[in-house]
Amino acid sequence: MIIWIASYPKSGNTYLRSFIASYYFSKKGKFDFSLLMNILQFPSVKFTKKNIYSELEASQSWIYNQEQFFSGEKIHFVKTHNTLNNFKGNNFVNNNQTLGAIYIVRDPRNIITSMKNHYSMSYEYAYSKLIDNNASLLEKSRDNDHSNFTFLGSWSDHYKSWKMSKNFKTLFLKYEDLENSKYESFRKIILFINELKNDKTKINEKKLINSINSTSFKNLRNKEEIEGFEESTYLQNSERKTRFFNLGFSNRWEKILPKEILEKLNKSFKKDLDDLEY
Numbered sequence: 001m002i003i004w005i006a007s008y009p010k011s012g013n014t015y016l017r018s019f020i021a022s023y024y025f026s027k028k029g030k031f032d033f034s035l036l037m038n039i040l041q042f043p044s045v046k047f048t049k050k051n052i053y054s055e056l057e058a059s060q061s062w063i064y065n066q067e068q069f070f071s072g073e074k075i076h077f078v079k080t081h082n083t084l085n086n087f088k089g090n091n092f093v094n095n096n097q098t099l100g101a102i103y104i105v106r107d108p109r110n111i112i113t114s115m116k117n118h119y120s121m122s123y124e125y126a127y128s129k130l131i132d133n134n135a136s137l138l139e140k141s142r143d144n145d146h147s148n149f150t151f152l153g154s155w156s157d158h159y160k161s162w163k164m165s166k167n168f169k170t171l172f173l174k175y176e177d178l179e180n181s182k183y184e185s186f187r188k189i190i191l192f193i194n195e196l197k198n199d200k201t202k203i204n205e206k207k208l209i210n211s212i213n214s215t216s217f218k219n220l221r222n223k224e225e226i227e228g229f230e231e232s233t234y235l236q237n238s239e240r241k242t243r244f245f246n247l248g249f250s251n252r253w254e255k256i257l258p259k260e261i262l263e264k265l266n267k268s269f270k271k272d273l274d275d276l277e278y
Contacts, residue, residue, distance in 0.1 A: 002070050003196060004093070004101035005039060005079045008158045009137065010114035011106035012175040017079055018220060019186055020193070022211040024077075029210030031219070039077040042066070048147040055136065058149035059090035066094045075099060075197060080150070081137060084161035087151040095167045100196040102189060103162040106175035107278045108155050109253035109265050123261045130155045131268050156272050169196065174276070186212050 005020065007013040014036075021035035040046060043062060047069045052058045062082075070076050082092050108130055115126040129135045129152075137150040152158055163172050171192040177185045190203050213219070253262065266273070 001073065001075050001099040002066065002078050002097050003075060003099050003193065004103075005077055006101055006162055007081065007104045008106070008111065008152065008155050009081050010111050012104050012178060013079055013081070015175075015178065015215065015217065015220070016102065016104055016173075016189075017077075018215040019211050020077060020189070022215050023190060023207060024193075026211075029204075029207035029214060031211070031214040039079055041079045041081075043080075043082065043148055043150060045145065045147040051143075052146045052149070053144055054146055055138075055149050055151075056088055056090075058146045059087040059092075059151065062090065062092050063094040063097075066097045070097050081152065082150050083153045083158045084165055085151070085153055085157060092151070093167070098168045100169040100171075100192075101162060101165075102171045102173065102192065103159065104173045104175055104178075105159045105163075105276065107253065107273075107276075108269055109257060109262065109278075110175075111155065112261065112265065113253065113256050123258060127261055127264055130265075133157060156269060159272075182212060183209075 005013060005017055007016075017036055017039045018031055021038050022029050022031040025035050025038045026032070043058065043065070047065050048061060049065065049068055050061075052061055070078070080092075084092055086092065112123065112126045112130060115121065115129070116123055119126070121129075131154050132152075133154050135152040135154065137148070137152060138146060139148050139150075153161070162170055169192075171189065173185060173189070187203065187208060190208065193199075194201065194203075257265075272278075
């Protein structure tokens with residue numbers, strides 16, 4: 001069975017995974033990067049039974065691969081950036097294999113800055129991805145393998161697809177609440193997961209606090225600088241990697257975004273920004 005940890009890229013998924021891994025896969029709530037191996041990404045080469053050579057073939061394999069790797073009573077936390085909207089008639093999620101989901105949404109005016117840094121792209125190109133109904137990711141591809149193919153769609157369609165799903169329980173969170181209401185938000189996450197697991201165990205408050213503190217953005221950034229982090233990407237035409245944990249909560253679009261990009265984002269996502277109270 002799967003509990004999805006879902007988001008549009010650069011929305012805090014790794015931050016959330018770090019906390020969950022710290023609470024559920026360590027003895028005392030002390031985070032280490034190795035704990036993230038308990039919450040791996042799907043789709044990926046790791047979770048496929050064969051080589052896949054096209055986007056269509058990848059989408060046709062999503063549910064089959066979930067049945068192959070996540071069947072049975074054992075609960076798997078699985079990260080994804082995939083939208084719930086179907087791709088060329090192929091659904092992403094197998095409801096029989098899904099116990100529930102946690103979805104984290106982030107202000108797109110901050111996402112775009114993180115995308116620009118992480119993927120070494122221009123603001124204009126990052127903006128075009130955010131509004132593209134056919135946007136996708138294909139990371140770490142080799143020999144034309146498409147096992148990692150992830151269908152995104154637009155930022156707006158992405159969060160709505162998960163938020164409005166009626167097929168399983170979804171906890172919908174705002175990235176900004178993980179800063180402004182840290183304790184309440186992370187406690188809510190534990191309660192939700194325990195409810196999905198039918199776990200009546202009381203929250204371990206000391207472990208909760210340790211998990212929050214050891215996965216603070218500052219701590220994660222320091223650990224990356226000292227130890228490195230395999231999920232960071234290389235700068236274009238360089239052997240130097242970008243910083244994965246770059247600005248985090250210090251990312252303030254009001255001070256960073258070029259005026260023309262801000263105006264485009266505000267216009268394209270006006271209703272979404274109002275609905276989400278951004």
